[in-house]
Amino acid sequence: MSKVLRCAGGRVRVNCVGVVDVLEFEARRSLPELQREDMVQLGRLILSLCTRSMVDQHTDNNTLGRCILHIQQHFSPDLHALALTLISKVSRERSRERSELVTISARGY
Numbered sequence: 001m002s003k004v005l006r007c008a009g010g011r012v013r014v015n016c017v018g019v020v021d022v023l024e025f026e027a028r029r030s031l032p033e034l035q036r037e038d039m040v041q042l043g044r045l046i047l048s049l050c051t052r053s054m055v056d057q058h059t060d061n062n063t064l065g066r067c068i069l070h071i072q073q074h075f076s077p078d079l080h081a082l083a084l085t086l087i088s089k090v091s092r093e094r095s096r097e098r099s100e101l102v103t104i105s106a107r108g109y
Helices: 019-023 031-051 061-074 077-087 094-106
Strands: 004-006 012-014
Touching (some): 061 077
Antiparallel strands (some): 004 012
């Protein structure tokens, strides 16, 4: 999260994307596992930006629930659904999940 910069006009710039994948190349985790982890991290980033608090892997469930409730109360239902879909670790049918994310993200915020 230290490589995220909020700019004027509602823009967000993310730096050092993929550095961990390069540094941990020898771990040899599968591509779907890495992609799933990236999606969870993106969901946490969305929660952090919306709630102006740090949401990471060490965040307890109570705080996570309050962050999700905040998004539900103050943001669109689509953004709420997107954040929930991303932070969910439940493995689903990937094509359905991707099409939902594309549909939701295409609307813009």
